[in-house]
Amino acid sequence: MTRAVFRRLMTLAVSLLVASAVIFAVVDLVPGDPASFMLGTGARPDTLAALRAEMGLNLPWPVRYARWLGGVLTGDLGTSLAYRTPVAGMIVERLQVSLPLALAALALAAAVAFPAGLYAASRGGRAGDAAVMAGTQVGVAIPNFWFAMLLVLVFAVKLRWLPAGGFPGWDQPLAAIRSLALPAVALALPQAAILARVLRSALIETLGQDYVRSARAKGLTRAQALRRHALRNAMIPVLTILGMQFSFLLAGAIIIENVFYLPGLGRLIFQAITQRDLVVVQSSVLVMVAAVILVTFVVDLAYALVDPRLRGAR
Incomplete structure (x- = not known):
């Protein structure tokens, strides 16, 4: 190993x-x-x-x-041509927004997708399954920027529960969390829909295995067999999707960051491109690529934790 x-x-x-x-x-x-x-x-x-x-x-x-x-x-990413400041400091400052936003969106997506996928698989071919799949299809089809503007209209403009944009900084923790709430929900919706569909498909495929049928023959219900036996063995494709989603949420949230005026890494790259600040573009993209590679490595390790058969694989 x-x-x-x-x-x-x-x-x-x-x-x-x-x-x-x-x-x-x-x-x-x-x-x-x-x-x-x-x-x-x-x-x-x-x-x-x-x-x-x-x-x-x-x-x-x-x-x-x-x-x-x-x-x-050596940790020196150069100096910004437009702002005349170290690029490393700019990236670290922007990651303080983008990284918590990506983690919050991924946690929300998983919190919605796992119950929905389990429920749909346990009701395979019935009304509950069809309802969940229809809901996930809507979630995939809705553009996240349109959903973000709808959230702003309802929760910021009409109800005034949450701010419409901006980021006050982590020196005000409660205000910072409130400012990231709507962007996290807007990012989580399509990812939750995709993850729920993948989990449901993986679970239904696993239900056809002999060990699941043996568990059913011993008296377990379909839902119990799903939770106790099928879920862990269906986690390989789910972990793959989770890793891809985190990479996307970290690197691809530029539209949402612009909708909510968040000073994140994606918006930094957009501004650097418009200003032709090539040093910032190169270093920021390299940081994103390194994050994707690191996430891929962590997912590979998670495969071995989920499936013991992979621990001794060459």
Whole structure:
């Protein structure tokens, strides 16, 4: 098991190295000159050349990539071209919003999806199953930004229970939690619908196994067999979806963050793209890729915890 974990870590390190090269190359190939964008079209050639030299844009691509990667390995993600502040500090500040939001949305999605999926599987082919599947289909079809605006209209404008946007900071914990409530619900709805459908399908497939039929023959009801025997063996695809959903919620919440004016990581990347702040774009995307790779590794470990047969697998 230890050797397998070590091999997996080495594979993830290589994947992250390749991803960093791809990210740097793609961002570097974006048309336009950041120096010209910052100084404007009327900048003098000598001023433009001096700024390009200061930003390192006059160096060959391999040299610039090596410098950037060396800084990343030492924790120095560079300095923002637009704000003239360390990128690492900006990312850490934005993660204080994006990470709790992603965790809250994932917890809400799981809290809704697991009971719904279990209920639908226990009522397979009957009215309860059809009702849950119809509800999840609606959840998948509704755009989360439209649902977010609906939540703002009801709970912020009409009822005035929760704020419509903004983030006061974690020095005011209650206000911060209230400001993340509506965005978390808006993000959780489609993820809960997807997770419930996957769980229901995995459970119904597991119900056809011999050990579940044996449990039913011993007198267990369908619901008891689901909870005691089928659920754990159906967790492999569910864990895969959970890992993918967390990665999406962390990296793909840019629309919701803009709807609620949240200073999260997705909004930081959007602003950096509009300002052609390539250092921020490269480093932020690399942090997101590293988070996805780390989540994938954790999900692989969770497979072995859920299914003992995988612990000795090579």
